Amino acid sequence: MAATSGRVVQNIFITKQYQKDGQFGKPRGMHVSDRRTLRLLPFRGGKLVWHGMSSVQLIHTSKYCGISVNRGNVLCNDSLAAAPSAPTFSDAEKIDFMKLQNGSDIRGVAVEGIEGEPVTLTESVTEVIAAAFAAWLLDKKKSDGSGRLKISIGHDSRISAHKLQDAVTRGLANTGVDVIQYGLASTPAMFNSTLTEDDSACCPVDGSIMITASHLPFNRNGFKFFTRDGGLGKADIKAILQRATELHKNNSTGMKDSRGAGSSTIKKVDYMSIYTSDLVKAVRNAAGNLDKPLAGFHVVVDAGNGAGGFFAAKVLEPLGAITSGSQFLEPDGLFPNHIPNPEDKEAMSALTQAVLTNKADLGIIFDTDVDRSAAVDSTGKEFNRNRLIALLSAIVLEEHPGTTIVTDSVTSDGLTAFIEGKLGGKHHRFKRGYRNVIDEAIRLNSIGEESHLAIETSGHGALKENHWLDDGAYLMVKVLNKLASARAAGASGGSEVLTNLVEGLEEPGFAMEVRIKINQSHPDLKEGFFREYGEAVLKHVDNIVDSDWRLHKAPVNYEGIRASGYGGWFLLRLSLHDPVLPLNIEAPSKEDAAKLGHLVLTAIDEFSALDTSALNKFVLA
Numbered sequence: 001m002a003a004t005s006g007r008v009v010q011n012i013f014i015t016k017q018y019q020k021d022g023q024f025g026k027p028r029g030m031h032v033s034d035r036r037t038l039r040l041l042p043f044r045g046g047k048l049v050w051h052g053m054s055s056v057q058l059i060h061t062s063k064y065c066g067i068s069v070n071r072g073n074v075l076c077n078d079s080l081a082a083a084p085s086a087p088t089f090s091d092a093e094k095i096d097f098m099k100l101q102n103g104s105d106i107r108g109v110a111v112e113g114i115e116g117e118p119v120t121l122t123e124s125v126t127e128v129i130a131a132a133f134a135a136w137l138l139d140k141k142k143s144d145g146s147g148r149l150k151i152s153i154g155h156d157s158r159i160s161a162h163k164l165q166d167a168v169t170r171g172l173a174n175t176g177v178d179v180i181q182y183g184l185a186s187t188p189a190m191f192n193s194t195l196t197e198d199d200s201a202c203c204p205v206d207g208s209i210m211i212t213a214s215h216l217p218f219n220r221n222g223f224k225f226f227t228r229d230g231g232l233g234k235a236d237i238k239a240i241l242q243r244a245t246e247l248h249k250n251n252s253t254g255m256k257d258s259r260g261a262g263s264s265t266i267k268k269v270d271y272m273s274i275y276t277s278d279l280v281k282a283v284r285n286a287a288g289n290l291d292k293p294l295a296g297f298h299v300v301v302d303a304g305n306g307a308g309g310f311f312a313a314k315v316l317e318p319l320g321a322i323t324s325g326s327q328f329l330e331p332d333g334l335f336p337n338h339i340p341n342p343e344d345k346e347a348m349s350a351l352t353q354a355v356l357t358n359k360a361d362l363g364i365i366f367d368t369d370v371d372r373s374a375a376v377d378s379t380g381k382e383f384n385r386n387r388l389i390a391l392l393s394a395i396v397l398e399e400h401p402g403t404t405i406v407t408d409s410v411t412s413d414g415l416t417a418f419i420e421g422k423l424g425g426k427h428h429r430f431k432r433g434y435r436n437v438i439d440e441a442i443r444l445n446s447i448g449e450e451s452h453l454a455i456e457t458s459g460h461g462a463l464k465e466n467h468w469l470d471d472g473a474y475l476m477v478k479v480l481n482k483l484a485s486a487r488a489a490g491a492s493g494g495s496e497v498l499t500n501l502v503e504g505l506e507e508p509g510f511a512m513e514v515r516i517k518i519n520q521s522h523p524d525l526k527e528g529f530f531r532e533y534g535e536a537v538l539k540h541v542d543n544i545v546d547s548d549w550r551l552h553k554a555p556v557n558y559e560g561i562r563a564s565g566y567g568g569w570f571l572l573r574l575s576l577h578d579p580v581l582p583l584n585i586e587a588p589s590k591e592d593a594a595k596l597g598h599l600v601l602t603a604i605d606e607f608s609a610l611d612t613s614a615l616n617k618f619v620l621a
């Protein structure tokens, strides 16, 4: 295909609402009817024009396409080898690269138009970061002596995806590595490309970059990086951003050694077909190699217009499932229907509705880049949060009796009782954060404690058998395996087999989360350091809990303050990323939850930089 990346009209109409009020937390100063907003976005002929091919087009791009690199454009042509252009990073804005770190990801604003949210992830900044990753990888791989480095790039459905893909390509090509573009892809597929053995798809690649900002608002974007050892962690991201800072300062592309010398080749590969055929194989194997083990099952998928729409046509249908009634499968980076996020109530109720309306056996939902998922059974009951963990624990503990299930910190006491009492496993409640739970499970195995599942209430779940990769699609494959193998063994009754697996899980009468904001411009915060302030709040609450006879501190706790009382519990902790103290409460009733909320409210009363209005409202309601 000889097309220029750019100048393609995306299939998004001007009349679509950018985001419904309240979604993503209503952005300040932006609405579809806002003239300034409309001027800032590239509309033409009633449609939104964006630089780059549409995601759908990328999927259908021919398997291989040689591209040569020109600064500012990635051009398809028939030649696979191409000389990168002279690097000029001089237009990179004055930017603090380090501020783009968000835990083990890089995140920033990629689209202008939201008041107070200037673009931080520009094309030039992106080029420098990509070059820094290539240089970091070249350094890391120097010693293994293998051939030229290959790096794959994928993206989710965001409207800035193609612009950033082109910038990443230029940044990588300038360092002399070979670039393979996968187009619309899932985060876990990108990791998989470092493991797949398939020459025709240029795999395994040495490194991989996913362009995504998960479920964040449409104007954000970011990067996740992988090598065959897994996703890069905090320390690696910091090192890459430090390198980017240096490169930017020296106005350089990064290093070229013998592994990165010469001109780059840039290819497009339909890798998602390879990745999805592996998922299909996994379900067939679990059902004794039946070709259509899901024949007759009706499963609806809700991809929320993220990257997960492939699951219906490329996984479920080849397995024989009926997928009619599936919704929001088309990529649309304005997310016009609901946020692609299993933690979002509106998203879950859209899926539930689809299951009930279509009388489906099961509903499946993914987040934007498909590293998270959740499900709904045929009665409309959600497999989400604690129930999702309970379901996966039941499946994994059947395969590995007694194994340790590592979860995040906001899991319920009922879940512990279920895993330990009913399933005979061990529940290790650790910290919030998918990297934290995965790393903890890996650590436990390394010290001799067997663990096969690390999973968060957010819908991130990773299995030892799947290289500890948090893959929302693979998590659902485990669920489908159970359906398919039960069917193969003669069971009938749709998703009942799954519902039965979580029978006995005690669920709280009332559960809530309030996010208490820390005002960063409050004079009590030393130079705006919200962490120090938040930790002081936690220390104070800790002391209060110790002296209050109505509360009992959790004997083992890795994060924040967790205490039980009034038949329930609360956890107050610092957010991983934001100037926020999330407070989770579960109790037999709303009244009991309000009593716990009141104790917390009283305990934090003297901290005037805290915005306690939401908690106050709940307690007084």
Ligand SMILES: O=P(O)(O)OC[C@H]1O[C@H](O)[C@H](O)[C@@H](O)[C@@H]1O
Binding pocket: 408, 432, 433, 434, 435, 456, 458, 460, 574, 575, 576, 577, 578, 582
């Ligand atoms: O600490 P919080 O603000 O609640 O955020 C915690 C969450 O942050 C991100 O979304 C991570 O992907 C999750 O793994 C993590 O659980």
